[in-house]
Amino acid sequence: MRFLKGHGTENDFVILPDPDGVVDVSAALVAKICDRRAGIGADGVLRVARTEHSHEVSDQAAEAEWFMDYRNSDGSVAEMCGNGVRVFARYLLDSKLVDGSEFALATRGGLRRVRVEPNGDLTVDMGRPVVHGESAASVGGHEYHGICVDMGNPHLACAIGDPVAQLDLSHQPGFDTVVFPAGVNIELFNPVGTSRAVMRVFERGSGETRSCGTGAVATAVAAAHLSGDKTGTWTIEVVGGTLTVILDEDTSYLSGPAVIVASGELTLAE
Numbered sequence: 001m002r003f004l005k006g007h008g009t010e011n012d013f014v015i016l017p018d019p020d021g022v023v024d025v026s027a028a029l030v031a032k033i034c035d036r037r038a039g040i041g042a043d044g045v046l047r048v049a050r051t052e053h054s055h056e057v058s059d060q061a062a063e064a065e066w067f068m069d070y071r072n073s074d075g076s077v078a079e080m081c082g083n084g085v086r087v088f089a090r091y092l093l094d095s096k097l098v099d100g101s102e103f104a105l106a107t108r109g110g111l112r113r114v115r116v117e118p119n120g121d122l123t124v125d126m127g128r129p130v131v132h133g134e135s136a137a138s139v140g141g142h143e144y145h146g147i148c149v150d151m152g153n154p155h156l157a158c159a160i161g162d163p164v165a166q167l168d169l170s171h172q173p174g175f176d177t178v179v180f181p182a183g184v185n186i187e188l189f190n191p192v193g194t195s196r197a198v199m200r201v202f203e204r205g206s207g208e209t210r211s212c213g214t215g216a217v218a219t220a221v222a223a224a225h226l227s228g229d230k231t232g233t234w235t236i237e238v239v240g241g242t243l244t245v246i247l248d249e250d251t252s253y254l255s256g257p258a259v260i261v262a263s264g265e266l267t268l269a270e
């Protein structure tokens with residue numbers, strides 16, 4: 001099976017081209033591929049299938065030719081991945097599977113429109129973030145309060161006083177399983193001034209990663225909430241680079257770099 005490897009601000013993915021939708025990506029195979037010692041190593045897998053071969057997309061999303069089948073590194077399925085969309089889009093562009101500088105792709109979370117910026121960065125229309133209350137995460141014996149943001153997938157974004165660089169995110173943070181029965185991606189951030197935040201993330205199904213696109217938007221929403229705003233442009237600094245988030249009345253946009261770094265033949269079997 002052919003594979004490619006790519007990343008967006010060091011949130012890294014193995015891409016499996018499967019235009020006819022015939023590859024069975026079992027949880028065990030995904031976990032093996034993502035293993036950083038026994039496999040290729042990645043935060044997740046992006047299977048690239050024609051939307052007509054997927055039964056998991058809404059009617060609206062079915063208008064896109066390509067479906068991003070995203071899996072976390074533990075093999076679990078997620079609805080959306082913001083950096084994944086950008087890396088997936090880079091693969092489609094490099095492989096000439098899409099035309100022009102604006103196109104859409106299908107995800108389990110719905111249709112996502114992508115635009116190529118003049119500097120080569122990719123911007124994704126991430127849809128309208130939905131805020132649904134407050135909750136708390138516990139890390140290293142500290143409890144941090146934050147807001148719950150649905151980006152198609154679940155997030156808890158917490159502004160914290162301690163420097164994020166000092167957090168130990170080697171273990172799953174505690175969270176309220178009544179609020180998040182299907183698990184949650186947890187962002188911990190330090191607001192810097194009025195339009196910047198430094199963020200770390202512990203992702204559901206993947207552990208700490210060096211970036212998370214949906215998490216960056218959730219962080220911008222939480223940071224804006226703190227400063228009494230609903231709209232604006234936010235610079236989100238993640239461990240693997242810098243992302244830009246624009247919040248407007250109706251939707252949100254995520255921009256940043258995405259690159260393909262390798263390709264090869266996968267010999268791993270389940």
Ligand SMILES: N[C@@H](CCC[C@H](N)C(=O)O)C(=O)O
Pocket residue numbers: 011072077078079080081082083084153154185203204205206209211212213214215
């Ligand atoms: N890294 C992603 C989010 C991937 C999915 C997440 N772990 C989940 O289970 O919801 C991003 O860039 O958004």
